[in-house]
């Protein structure tokens with residue numbers, strides 16, 4: 243019998259992401275597009291958003307959305323180091339996500355008190371995180387690392403870990419992932435395609451978000 247205990251911060255991650263079903267992974271280049279983009283996603287029913295820290299505009303985008311759309315729960319994505327973890331906290335992000343995990347990053351999340359969704363791509367990585375109380379993990383890169391077959395294999399020995407698979411998932415693939423017992427939600431950029439954002443086609447993004455929202459398993 244496994245006996246991992248979730249840390250308080252991991253419990254807070256679960257509260258946010260388990261209800262999300264689909265978490266858009268957003269790359270914002272133009273801060274002026276942040277609010278209409280988030281608004282379109284929220285209108286379509288997706289209110290938990292991950293803004294990646296891969297662009298210069300990321301923190302301006304986070305600030306604008308936080309100021310304008312209180313119904314949106316913001317996470318910082320692609321958090322790679324201690325400084326970004328601190329900045330994410332300073333800008334009011336409710337959670338932080340990384341494609342992986344390092345001892346320094348885990349220590350930073352714990353020092354800052356930031357609910358953190360670390361990345362794992364193998365049984366050993368998942369176990370190291372679970373030992374430290376992280377019972378919510380991002381499986382990244384989901385499709386490349388083994389996808390559904392990997393998740394099904396991990397569910398047997400490690401049933402306590404709930405994953406948010408991300409990387410290579412789209413509307414067609416998402417339902418099968420969401421049906422797995424160790425998947426709590428999925429992440430993906432498909433709901434905010436680059437060309438739609440560049441064209442400010444918010445109607446298209448709202449429609450994609452609504453399609454993703456409809457994947458929510460019926461109670």
Ligand SMILES: O=C(O)C(=O)C[C@H](O)[C@H](O)COP(=O)(O)O
Nearest residue numbers: 267294320341408409410430431
């Ligand atoms: O930025 C990060 O932190 C990442 O983890 C990398 C990817 O942006 C996401 O995993 C989305 O992947 P796609 O849905 O396949 O586009």
